[in-house]
Amino acid sequence: MEVAHSLLVSHDKIEIMMASNSPCAACKFLRRKCNQDCIFAPYFPPEEPHKFANVHKIFGASNVSKILNEVLPHQREDAVNSLAYEAEARIKDPVYGCVGAISVLQRQLIRLQKELDATNADLIRFSTNQGSSFFNYPSNWNNDS
Amino acid sequence: MEVAHSLLVSHDKIEIMMASNSPCAACKFLRRKCNQDCIFAPYFPPEEPHKFANVHKIFGASNVSKILNEVLPHQREDAVNSLAYEAEARIKDPVYGCVGAISVLQRQLIRLQKELDATNADLIRFSTNQGSSFFNYPSNWNNDS
Numbered sequence: 001m002e003v004a005h006s007l008l009v010s011h012d013k014i015e016i017m018m019a020s021n022s023p024c025a026a027c028k029f030l031r032r033k034c035n036q037d038c039i040f041a042p043y044f045p046p047e048e049p050h051k052f053a054n055v056h057k058i059f060g061a062s063n064v065s066k067i068l069n070e071v072l073p074h075q076r077e078d079a080v081n082s083l084a085y086e087a088e089a090r091i092k093d094p095v096y097g098c099v100g101a102i103s104v105l106q107r108q109l110i111r112l113q114k115e116l117d118a119t120n121a122d123l124i125r126f127s128t129n130q131g132s133s134f135f136n137y138p139s140n141w142n143n144d145s
Numbered sequence: 146m147e148v149a150h151s152l153l154v155s156h157d158k159i160e161i162m163m164a165s166n167s168p169c170a171a172c173k174f175l176r177r178k179c180n181q182d183c184i185f186a187p188y189f190p191p192e193e194p195h196k197f198a199n200v201h202k203i204f205g206a207s208n209v210s211k212i213l214n215e216v217l218p219h220q221r222e223d224a225v226n227s228l229a230y231e232a233e234a235r236i237k238d239p240v241y242g243c244v245g246a247i248s249v250l251q252r253q254l255i256r257l258q259k260e261l262d263a264t265n266a267d268l269i270r271f272s273t274n275q276g277s278s279f280f281n282y283p284s285n286w287n288n289d290s
Binding site for chain 1: 202203204205207208212215216220223224227228230231235239240241242243244245246247250251253254257258260261264265267268271272
C-alpha cells in the first residue's frame, strides 16, 4: 500500500491535460462534452479510464463532484486519489474495502508494540543482571522470578 | 479507531429490527415503504438515522444496495459497517477520508519498526560488550566504532 506515492500531486500532468483536446476519462465514460470548466478533467486523464470507472462504480459521479466542490482547489487531486484508492480497495474486497487494510495495520501495530515492549524488557533485565545467565530463558518471558 | 468493535455482528439486534413495524432508517430517509424483504432493514435500524444518512451522502443508496447484493448474506453486516466507517471518515475529512488513517498507521508502523530495530541493535551490542560502558552512548546510535 503506497498511499503517499499515489497521493503525489502532479501539476505538470494537470497542465498537459488541460491543454489537450481529448475529453477526460469522466466525460468519456459519461458520454458528455468535456468543457474547459469540467471539474473532473484535471484529475481523470483519458489515459487512465479505470480510475474514473472505479470511483463511479463505488461513489457515483454526482457524489465525487460534490466532494470536489466541498474541498479547496489545491486539495482536489489528493481528494480524487484517496477516493480512487478507496474505490479500488472496495472493488477488490467488497466486504471490508480499505477498512480491511486499517484492521491489518492495527494488528501489525499491536504485534510490533508487544515485540518492542518485550525487547525493552529484555534490555532492562540484561542491564540489571549484567548479562549473567541472560540467555537461559526466552526473550519474551517477562517473569523475573 | 476501533474497527474490530464497530464490525461486530449483532444478530439479536437484527432479529429485533425484523420483528419491529417501524420502517428502517434507510426507508425513512428515502421516504418509501419498508417491506419485509428490504435489503437495508437488517443493517440500518431506525434508532441510528445517521448511519444511513452518512453512507447515502458518500456512496448513494443505489451503490450501497449493489454492494450488499454482491456479497453473501452473512457478510452484509460487516460490509455495511465498513461502508459506514468509510463514510463517517470521509465526512470528517473530505480530502483524505479513511485513507488518512491508513497513512497515519503506516507512519506509526515505520516509526515503531525503527525503534524495534534500534532496541534489538542495543541488545546485540550489550550482549557483545557484556554490558561494559554500554550506557555511554545513546540507545539509538547504531555506529559501533
